[in-house]
Amino acid sequence: MAGQFEGKVVFISGAARGQGRSHAVRFAEEGADVIAxxxxxxxxxxxxxxxxxEDLDETVNLVEKTGRRIVAEQADVRDFERVREVVANGVAELGRLDFVLANAGIFPAAGTQRLDITAFVDAVDVNLKGVYFTIEAALPAVLNQGEGGAIVITSSAAGFKSVSTTFDTMSHGAAGYTASKHAVIGVMRHYATSLAEKNIRVNSVHPGGVATPMIINEAMGRLVGDQPEFGDAQQPKLSMPPMDPAEVTDAIVYFCGHSGRHLTGVALPLDGGLTLK
Structure with missing residues (x-):
């Protein structure tokens, strides 16, 4: 049985593991070829x-197991020309581009590194400028196929509230993460408004803590242990297990699929009520 994305192509940044890998495999299961x-x-x-x-190679392996094609390359979203090259290589092989998932991001708010000003700079460069570069690099190909499309930006619950809530939890990394995740809502609204006449829908998802290596790691464990108020502030209102990456993927599939065809300019909290606190 053909999936809903049969004959389509998706471009995903940050596809080596976690949410990005989940998106790549699910879109492939739905019939899409993948640029990663x-x-x-x-x-x-x-x-x-x-x-x-090796993580990226495993994503390739999992996509290919579905029977779909994938073009996957190492690239830095901070390097606009390199991202354009990856898109061009993928479109040359796969023939078109329909969906853009600007997923790549970092969380430089743990470890002693969070206290260095470079943590703020890197957060903004990857999480904000990298999102913009990803979309700009891919947009000509989406426009070229002339059938509309969808763009989804991965923001965070930190797009609505600060990850630091006390003086003791302040850091350059936390500031950069919070600022960048707020800012991509503006990027989303810019594109949603500007691309509506081209029938390209643009939305953002805002997960709370997702069970990926970005959240489940020793540095984060030490941060929560040293600053329990930081950990308390990240707990959702709903009493549920940690969010699985596939649950974020479900929301993105909805945005890109037929069921979400009327949705654009939506910033969707996917956080168990975290932003209600």
Whole structure:
């Protein structure tokens, strides 16, 4: 049975593991071919281990197991020309582009690195400028196929409230993360308004804590242990298990699919009521 994205192509940044890998596999299961990128290197301001080339290769393996094609390359979303090159390579092989998932992001608000000003700079460069570069690099290909499309930005519950809630939890990394995740709502609304006449829908998802290596790691554990008020502030109102990446994927599939065809300019909290606190 053909999936709802049969004959379509999706471009995903940050696809080596976690949410990005979940999106890649699910879109492939729904019939889409995939263009994927990930940095696969460490950024100094990030205290947890970032994805490796082996992680990206595993995403390739999982997509190919569905029977779909994938073009996957190492690239830094901070490098606009390199992202354009990845998109061009993918479109040359797969023929078109319909969906853009600007998913790549970092959380430089843990570890001693969070106290260095570079943590703020890196958060803004990856989480804000990287989102804009991802969309701008992909947009000509989406426009070229002339049938509309969908763009989804991965923000955070931190797009609505600060991750630091006390003087003791302040850091350059927390400020950069909060600022960048707020700012991409503006990017989303800019594109949603401007691209509506081209029938390209643009929305953002705002998860709370998702069970991925960005959240479940030693550095984050130490931060919560040292500053329990930080951990308390990230707890959702609903008493539920930690969110699985596939649950975020479900929301993105909804935005891109037929059921979400009337939705654009939506900033969707997916946080168990965290932003109600």
């Amino acid at each position: 990128l990930d940095l696969c290197e460490q950024i100094d301001s990030v205290a947890y281990p970032m994805p490796s080339r």
